[in-house]
Amino acid sequence: MTVDAVEEPFRTQLTVRLRDGHALLGADLPEPCTFTSRNGVDVLWMGPDEYLVLAEPGRQAELETALREAGAAAVVDVSAQRVTVRLTGAHARDVLAHGCSIDLDPAVSPPGTCVQTLLVRTGIILMVREEGFTILVRQSFAGYFTTWLADASLEYQEVPWPSR
Template sequence: MAKSTLAAQSAFTDLKTSKHAALTIEVLDDLTMASIASSKGRAEEVKAAIRAAYGVELPTTPERVTGKGIAFIWHGPDQWMAIADRGAGMRDIEVELKPVLAGIAAVVDQSDGRAVVRLSGPRVRDVLAKGVGIDLDPRAFKSNGVAITHASHIGIVLWQVNDAPAYEIAMFRSFADSFATWLTHSAAEFIGH
């Protein structure tokens, strides 16, 4: 891609990456994402193509799989979200996946359609409990688990990245500021205002 002088804007107007003992908030602005929806009856071919290209097995249950520099989030029956860092090379997952899945799946760029934050730290579950009605206890929800749910009336996709624990939450971009208001309100008890 040529060098554009057009500046990219964070989906979050005010929310910034911040580290606290209880909770770390990271705004993930530099991601490239794409929706994948298998063509009718072609899911096995889609899986084989992804296996061949990235060495990972696409999940058929609400789970996340990671390959080298890429993750796939289950997004519905025969649907996934591919997600990777955009980086200095301006990686574009849509462009990358289209030839891999040509004729067997629809690939739609979502790099800007979703706002994503990563939340981690010892009190992250207590914060999420204030808006997410999902049992995130390690007995019920494990690393790489995925939930399509809502946070404080905002539709989200949530997945657990590691046992730190760290979670990533994706929402429609336009909701980012409402989500941030809820998040800072809910986290205030642990990290102050």
């Protein structure tokens, strides 16, 4: 198989607004359109004073407390808002190109890139990683998204030819 899509389990997702600062949870704040990772936590730049914190399931309370103690102006648990899908494989970039206008060439969008964009009329957050992509899509669009993803991946599936 040259494209692999795996839904990640219920992820901790916290929207954070900051008044000022240069670090969050021990990691430097990401520059626009990027994300940083440290100790199993991703911090995504979402806007001038807005960040999305992603972590493994069950860390909502721990991270929310740490963020409030660090002086975050607002912390909102949005864990149930989005489905998280990891897309990997030799043709993952090609599949995304079918429905996304972002140039995913590694020279333009290297690992660490994070953008909010449309993928086939569906608002997503797209993270470029060394091993592929992480896609966050709203729950209400998850069925549509997975159906589209399955269809867009068909041409890249290795299907054995029938023997004669």
